[in-house]
Amino acid sequence: MKLSDIQERTLTVGILGLGYVGLPLLRAFWDAGFPVLGFDVDPKKIERLTRGENYLKHLGATLVKDMADGPGERFTVTSDPADLAKADALLICVPTPLGTHLDPDLSYVESTAEMIAATLRPGQLVSLESTTYPGTTREVILPRLEASGLKLGTDFFVAYSPEREDPGRKSHNTQTIPKLVGGLDEASGDLAYALYDTAIAEVIRVSSAEVAESAKLLENIYRAVNIAMVNEMKTILTPMGIDVWEVIDAAATKPFGFQAFYPGPGLGGHCIPIDPFYLTWKAKEVGQTTRFIELAGQVNHDMPGYVIERTMLALNERGKAVKGAKVLVLGLAYKPDVDDVRESPSFELIERLHELGAEVDYNDPHVAETHRGRKHDLRMKSVPAGGGLPTPEMLSGYDCVLVATNHSAYDWQMVADHAPLVVDTRGATRGVAGGHTHIVTA
Numbered sequence: 001m002k003l004s005d006i007q008e009r010t011l012t013v014g015i016l017g018l019g020y021v022g023l024p025l026l027r028a029f030w031d032a033g034f035p036v037l038g039f040d041v042d043p044k045k046i047e048r049l050t051r052g053e054n055y056l057k058h059l060g061a062t063l064v065k066d067m068a069d070g071p072g073e074r075f076t077v078t079s080d081p082a083d084l085a086k087a088d089a090l091l092i093c094v095p096t097p098l099g100t101h102l103d104p105d106l107s108y109v110e111s112t113a114e115m116i117a118a119t120l121r122p123g124q125l126v127s128l129e130s131t132t133y134p135g136t137t138r139e140v141i142l143p144r145l146e147a148s149g150l151k152l153g154t155d156f157f158v159a160y161s162p163e164r165e166d167p168g169r170k171s172h173n174t175q176t177i178p179k180l181v182g183g184l185d186e187a188s189g190d191l192a193y194a195l196y197d198t199a200i201a202e203v204i205r206v207s208s209a210e211v212a213e214s215a216k217l218l219e220n221i222y223r224a225v226n227i228a229m230v231n232e233m234k235t236i237l238t239p240m241g242i243d244v245w246e247v248i249d250a251a252a253t254k255p256f257g258f259q260a261f262y263p264g265p266g267l268g269g270h271c272i273p274i275d276p277f278y279l280t281w282k283a284k285e286v287g288q289t290t291r292f293i294e295l296a297g298q299v300n301h302d303m304p305g306y307v308i309e310r311t312m313l314a315l316n317e318r319g320k321a322v323k324g325a326k327v328l329v330l331g332l333a334y335k336p337d338v339d340d341v342r343e344s345p346s347f348e349l350i351e352r353l354h355e356l357g358a359e360v361d362y363n364d365p366h367v368a369e370t371h372r373g374r375k376h377d378l379r380m381k382s383v384p385a386g387g388g389l390p391t392p393e394m395l396s397g398y399d400c401v402l403v404a405t406n407h408s409a410y411d412w413q414m415v416a417d418h419a420p421l422v423v424d425t426r427g428a429t430r431g432v433a434g435g436h437t438h439i440v441t442a
């Protein structure tokens with residue numbers, strides 16, 4: 001690979017993993033004028049992409065269709081690892097989950113690196129985008145590529161550039177979010193910077209892959225710690241009769257020194273619930289403990305239990321045991337107005353209510369049915385049957401409506417007017433009219 005190949009858009013950019021990170025990145029390089037090659041191990045995704053279908057609704061119906069309808073030689077998708085040899089740049093966007101003991105699970109990164117190594121050829125650039133602990137690119141990716149007999153910096157090039165996706169956000173997208181890039185050596189950093197600079201509005205070069213890896217963790221740990229703080233504030237202020245959301249809004253009037261974070265039923269998404277534990281695991285290698293980070297993780301981890309306790313007490317005060325109670329959970333996605341259910345606390349809320357003997361349904365206008373995931377297989381469908389939003393008659397038929405996700409499609413006044421009991425974990429019903437003593441914050 002040469003800088004001139006990048007400038008002239010003659011090389012093919014391959015994206016490995018066509019999910020919430022990889023698919024919009026594929027479109028970004030297509031928009032920049034490159035031929036793109038999308039790879040995913042799921043053949044169903046490849047079939048839908050070939051037909052021009054987008055399975056990530058929040059990205060818009062035309063995101064894939066535009067590429068599929070464009071010049072055929074510029075858009076290719078495949079599930080055949082042998083096709084990776086056709087790409088000049090290979091950008092890895094695969095999951096980095098946690099193991100059962102909160103240890104990093106790099107199996108997807110490892111298997112992907114081994115796939116690339118099997119067809120690695122001189123001139124290729126490999127960039128890891130998956131969030132991980134400092135040293136992963138050098139200690140996990142590089143040895144597998146070097147096993148091919150080729151040499152870093154002369155035959156092939158390796159960099160790290162963390163994804164910064166926030167599904168559903170309207171103010172920024174893949175092309176406008178500033179991009180960090182760090183190479184394993186100078187030549188790798190030069191090429192990776194030049195490549196990303198063609199498709200992303202602002203690219204920031206850092207001195208190494210390790211700096212870029214650490215920066216990504218810091219971003220998400222910062223959020224996790226601050227969310228833990230407001231979650232803990234909620235558990236303290238609520239029994240005092242103080243509205244934590246009003247307190248946050250009041251504090252946010254200060255024009256400096258404060259950034260608003262909001263409490264909820266627990267952490268969701270691929271990054272914030274997981275990334276802090278990547279650093280706590282890595283810290284042990286250098287004999288350090290991450291007490292502050294682990295404490296924040298524990299506070300956030302305990303929030304679903306707090307919500308269930310508040311729900312049980314609210315039902316009890318109305319003469320109803322949780323066993324046999326009919327509960328409707330509003331929202332399965334982990335955040336408003338998207339269909340992303342990764343690590344969503346709604347799953348744990350539903351499972352805990354089931355264990356306590358409640359009859360549980362859920363409604364989510366963005367998630368028609370649950371699917372088999374890494375940890376959950378609820379085999380449930382959103383009610384009412386056939387999709388749509390809950391009706392007043394439907395709401396009145398439940399003993400409790402538990403607000404887990406504050407989708408904008410919900411009519412909170414209608415929910416407050418017709419549900420016999422509302423347990424609100426998001427402050428969604430704060431603006432409803434009338435004296436609704438049946439609304440409980442959790």
